Amino acid sequence: xxxxxxxxxxxxxxxxxxxxxxxxxxxxxxxxxxxxxxxxxxxxxxxxxxxxxxxxxxxxxxxxxxxxxxxxxxxxxxxxxxxxxxxxxxxxxxxxxxxxxxxxxxxxxxxxxxxxxxxxxxxxxxxxxxxxxxxxxxxxxxxxxxxxxxxxxxxxxxxxxxxxxxxxxxxxxxxxxxxxxxxxxxxxxxxxxxxxxxxxxxxxxxxxxxxxxxxxxxxxxxxxxxxxxxxxxxxxxxxxxxxxxxxxxxxxxxxxxxxxxxxxxxxxxxxxxxxxxxxxxxxxxxxxxxxxxxxxxxxxxxxxxxxxxxxxxxxxxxxxxxxxxxxxxxxxxxxxxxxxxxxxxxxxxxxxxxxxxxxxxxxxxxxxxxxxxxxxxxxxxxxxxxxxxxxxxxxxxxxxxxxxxxxxxxxxxxxxxxxxxxxxxxxxxxxxxxxxxxxxxxxxxxxxxxxxxxxxxxxxxxxxxxxxxxxxxxxxxxxx
Numbered sequence: 001x002x003x004x005x006x007x008x009x010x011x012x013x014x015x016x017x018x019x020x021x022x023x024x025x026x027x028x029x030x031x032x033x034x035x036x037x038x039x040x041x042x043x044x045x046x047x048x049x050x051x052x053x054x055x056x057x058x059x060x061x062x063x064x065x066x067x068x069x070x071x072x073x074x075x076x077x078x079x080x081x082x083x084x085x086x087x088x089x090x091x092x093x094x095x096x097x098x099x100x101x102x103x104x105x106x107x108x109x110x111x112x113x114x115x116x117x118x119x120x121x122x123x124x125x126x127x128x129x130x131x132x133x134x135x136x137x138x139x140x141x142x143x144x145x146x147x148x149x150x151x152x153x154x155x156x157x158x159x160x161x162x163x164x165x166x167x168x169x170x171x172x173x174x175x176x177x178x179x180x181x182x183x184x185x186x187x188x189x190x191x192x193x194x195x196x197x198x199x200x201x202x203x204x205x206x207x208x209x210x211x212x213x214x215x216x217x218x219x220x221x222x223x224x225x226x227x228x229x230x231x232x233x234x235x236x237x238x239x240x241x242x243x244x245x246x247x248x249x250x251x252x253x254x255x256x257x258x259x260x261x262x263x264x265x266x267x268x269x270x271x272x273x274x275x276x277x278x279x280x281x282x283x284x285x286x287x288x289x290x291x292x293x294x295x296x297x298x299x300x301x302x303x304x305x306x307x308x309x310x311x312x313x314x315x316x317x318x319x320x321x322x323x324x325x326x327x328x329x330x331x332x333x334x335x336x337x338x339x340x341x342x343x344x345x346x347x348x349x350x351x352x353x354x355x356x357x358x359x360x361x362x363x364x365x366x367x368x369x370x371x372x373x374x375x376x377x378x379x380x381x382x383x384x385x386x387x388x389x390x391x392x393x394x395x396x397x398x399x400x401x402x403x404x405x406x407x408x409x410x411x412x413x414x415x416x417x418x419x420x421x422x423x424x425x426x427x428x429x430x431x432x433x434x435x436x437x438x439x440x441x442x443x444x445x446x447x448x449x450x451x452x453x454x455x456x457x458x459x460x461x462x463x464x465x466x467x468x469x470x471x472x473x474x475x476x477x478x479x480x
Contacts, residue, residue, distance in 0.1 A: 003029045003166075006185055006194035008173055008208055010037040012045075012149060013336050014200035015156035016348040022163035023370070024362040029192055030157070030165055031185065033172035033204075035467050036426045037419060038153035040202050042341070043429065044277065044309025045149035046226070046266060047258060048240055050339035051088065051141035053108025053116060060319040061339070062111045064350060068343035069143060075345045079155035080374030081148060082258035088144035088240035091124065091294055092136045100244035101139040108141070115142035130236055130295050144240060148258040149341055150429040151374075154419065159372040161418035163365070168192070169422075170467050173201075176211040178327060183212075196329040196360065198351065203274040203312040205320075205334035214326040219335060220313040221274045224266025225283035227291075230302040230437060233262040241294050252290025254298070259432065264291040264298070266309070277308045304437055311337045319343070321350055323358060331355065375413045375431055379405035400450070401443040403436020411447060415454045422455060424448060425465040444471070 005021055007014045010032035018030045034040065049072050055062035076083040092098040101118065108116045117140045124131060124138040161167055176197070177184040185192045201208040206219040240255040255263045265287045284306055291298055314320055314335025324330040333351055336343070356362055378386055378396050389409065390397035396409035414421045414430035421427045424434065427447050434440030434447065448471055452459040463469045 001027065001193070002182065003027045003192065003194045005029070005196045005198060006031060006183070006192055007198045007200055008185070009040075009200035009202055009205070010034075010153075010157060010167065010169075011040050011042040011200065011202050012038070012153040012156070012341055012344045013202075013333050013347055014198070015153050015160065016344045017198055017200060017333060017351050018160035018165050019156040019163075020348040020352050022160040022165045023365060023368045025365045026362065028160070028165040029194070030160065030167045031171045031173065031192065032167070032169050035169055035423055035463060035465060036421070036429075037157040037167070037169075038150040038429060039466070041309050041311060042153045043150045044224075044226070044307055045341050046253065046255065046263060047147050047149045047341065048088070048253070048255065048339075049083075049085075049145040049147055050342045051108065051116065051144040052111050052113045052339070052342075053104045053139065053141060054245060055111065055339070057107060057110040059317075060321060061343070064319065064343035064346040065339045066112050067346035068339070071345040071349075072145065072147065072342065076147060076152070078370045079152065079159060079372045081151045081155050083145060083147045084256070084258055085143070085145040086239050086256060087140060087142045088242060089119070089124065089128065089138040089140050090242045090244060091128075091131060091138045092244065093132065093134050093293070094136065097244045098136050101137065104139050104244075108139075113141065113143070116140070117142070128237055128239065128241060130297055131241065132294055132296055140239075146240065146255060146258045147341070152341070152344075154430060155372050155374065157419040158417055159370070162372065163368040167419050173208060173211065176208070178212065183330065196331065196355070198331045198333060200333040200336075202336070203310050205312065205332065209324065209332060209334070212324060212327050212330055214324045214330070216325060217320050217332075217335065218315040219274075220315060221271050222311045222313050222337075223269045223271045223276060223283075223308050224311060225269075225279050225287055225306065225308040226263060226265030227284060227287050227300075227303055227306045228257070229262040229264070229299070230304050231260040233299060233302045234260040236262050236298060237295060243290070243294055252287055252294075254291050254295045259435070261304075262298070264288070268311075271310075274310060277310060279306045279308050283308070305439055313337050319347070321347060321354065323354065329358070329360070375410050375417070378407050378410060400446050401433035401436065403438055403442075404432040406431050406433040406443075408450065411450050412454060415451060422451070423463045423465055423469075424451065424471065427451065448472070
């Protein structure tokens with residue numbers, strides 16, 4: 001088959017682009033080198049929906065941040081994804097911080113950010129009673145929010161696949177060849193043919209570009225380390241609390257999550273290995289010190305896990321969204337660092353318009369749909385509605401994950417859906433089985449069993465996350 005569009009990279013940007021393209025009559029293929037969508041930076045994102053005051057005026061980053069923030073509420077409604085419009089503050093604790101937030105306020109006005117306010121000390125304390133009492137004031141962005149980053153990515157992929165896009169996992173691009181009319185995208189075992197290519201490969205976007213003889217940019221990997229606390233701590237703060245940004249980024253934040261936890265981080269360390277998602281004692285110590293400087297009464301004994309993600313920092317200083325100068329119909333959506341998650345819906349629309357501007361015909365598909373129904377969270381439903389689900393299928397009455405009250409029915413649904421889960425972590429990201437206090441200590445064996453049953457394979461074939469990350473070895477299953 002010859003595809004009209006091949007998208008390389010199934011992170012939030014690639015999946016959003018696939019979703020928008022699926023609204024047109026086109027043959028679309030979404031390639032991902034990992035074992036699932038959202039397996040790279042998008043699974044380890046802070047999930048902040050930034051208002052748009054931080055980016056330099058006149059940049060693509062500024063334009064698409066503000067537009068993406070405006071689009072996010074409608075996007076999450078269409079895709080049925082957890083989202084809270086909780087607002088954010090940048091807190092100032094000294095004169096330097098006060099000067100910084102005033103500059104950010106002016107920058108925000110220039111970028112077109114609405115509902116932006118400068119608060120004095122008393123107003124800040126009323127909004128955030130647990131903030132450090134030494135706070136001098138804050139920049140308050142009422143339109144900011146929080147979203148579940150991996151569920152947003154998964155939902156966009158599901159919507160695209162439902163509309164006819166093809167998803168191919170474990171497809172690591174190793175070579176790209178160009179004929180007169182087509183691009184040949186090759187892995188170790190397969191070749192995909194495309195009329196147009198969209199490079200949304202995240203931290204590997206420069207490597208993919210170089211395969212097409214385009215060396216016009218470099219991606220610098222920055223590792224950000226995070227700590228996540230139990231849901232008992234989710235109401236410690238009401239908004240996303242930032243501190244004044246530095247050259248490294250937006251600094252250590254303290255934020256509720258869309259699922260009710262408390263998130264601290266990230267750091268911003270330049271690393272060489274683009275896949276080094278380890279955490280370090282020094283990095284986590286930096287997270288703790290930075291978070292406690294803003295909110296001193298954080299109960300760190302409620303920590304349930306730590307993790308890190310890699311952000312794709314471009315050497316250009318701005319998003320790289322353009323047609324390759326070397327190759328026609330080879331488009332880059334690269335260097336999408338923060339606020340890339342916020343900007344993703346706007347980036348997808350921008351890419352569509354860029355494609356059209358090159359004379360490539362896109363005909364709307366009247367059969368495509370924008371609405372995606374999410375998996376019901378049975379434990380959060382009223383009792384009568386819970387009973388209705390259980391009457392339909394008794395599996396919705398069987399709790400598998402006790403920490404998050406996830407039922408067998410929800411897990412089965414996560415596997416059977418378009419772009420469904422095939423790994424233990426894939427189930428976790430879709431329905432939160434294993435996201436709670438015990439981090440899968442009790443439910444993982446049962447989740448593995450359900451995966452093997454639904455996928456009609458041996459439990460020895462089930463991976464935790466990436467290909468080859470098998471949980472069981474031969475001889476480890478005991479039979480009664």
